[in-house]
Amino acid sequence: MGNRGRTNDYDQIDARIMELVQENNRLTSDVIGERVGLSATACQRRLKRLRSDGIIEADVSIVSAKAVGRPIQMLVLVTLERERIDIIDKFKKEIKSSAEIATGFYITGDADFLLYITARSMEDYEQYTRRFFYDNPNIKSVKTMVVVDRVKAGFSIPIDLPEDD
């Protein structure tokens, strides 16, 4: 009763497991099981479910931008000329197909998009922005912030007790 068709739910043990694999997803289920007080099998079943339910969205390796010759990292606030759905959607597609953009956010507030861009050098970056931003008539303004330092390693979010939401 009261179930609204939602199957993707998780309990406190799942939460603990996610905290672990958010830091390191190469931990063996044995180790995970040890830490959460469950058998390896149970942990694996839980992980499998979390993945197929989309609670765990992806499993990825993080590559060091510096180590692969991209020491320049920029955060770029982009404002479009007009906030029209079709223009926004077009810009989203352009973001997706641009390798230089590691990630992008569609936002509300001072700007419309925030982009995280890596480049091999300042010249590269400038050349890229000319191509990508300047030649784009839908873009009103661009504000670049140079990343000096990434303060937190990963991208972990806190996972607290699930609620019936």
Next chain:
Amino acid sequence: MGNRGRTNDYDQIDARIMELVQENNRLTSDVIGERVGLSATACQRRLKRLRSDGIIEADVSIVSAKAVGRPIQMLVLVTLERERIDIIDKFKKEIKSSAEIATGFYITGDADFLLYITARSMEDYEQYTRRFFYDNPNIKSVKTMVVVDRVKAGFSIPIDLPEDD
């Protein structure tokens, strides 16, 4: 000659492997080997080296913020009162120890830091900002941008031919 003691280098096959595991690090070495034209064993040795050399920094699961009850995501530009090393370092530590902050960047430009914050609700977020920002005398200004949409899934960076850098 000209070698400054750097051993961490990678070749084009490594680059191809990294492209793959940046998307999905649970691919078996067998599959990776197939795609790059190498035996599974060779791929695994390469991955091991890439990891121990720090070219691959980490291997993590990406958890859906929405699915774990944190539908509110914010990007926050923070400007400190004064750009003094000790104040900056102190703020970095505060970022590190705050679970709500998924990641943070120390930047130059319009602000000093950009933070990515998740929250269970708007009230939660407001309460958090009061505690974290308002009560902090070193903070001059805070500008919040609401994340409507994340445009790109992961955090992949392009990996092109390595150079002697």
Next chain:
DNA sequence: ACTGAAAACAATTGCGA
């Protein structure tokens, strides 16, 4: 530095509770 086979290890599946 690669391949391929064997050994070691981890994940998955089936079953009884």
Next chain:
DNA sequence: TCGCAATTGTTTTCAGT
């Protein structure tokens, strides 16, 4: 949903090229 045991699959090691 769990744990255990058996199976399947993956990674690691080792010898050979």
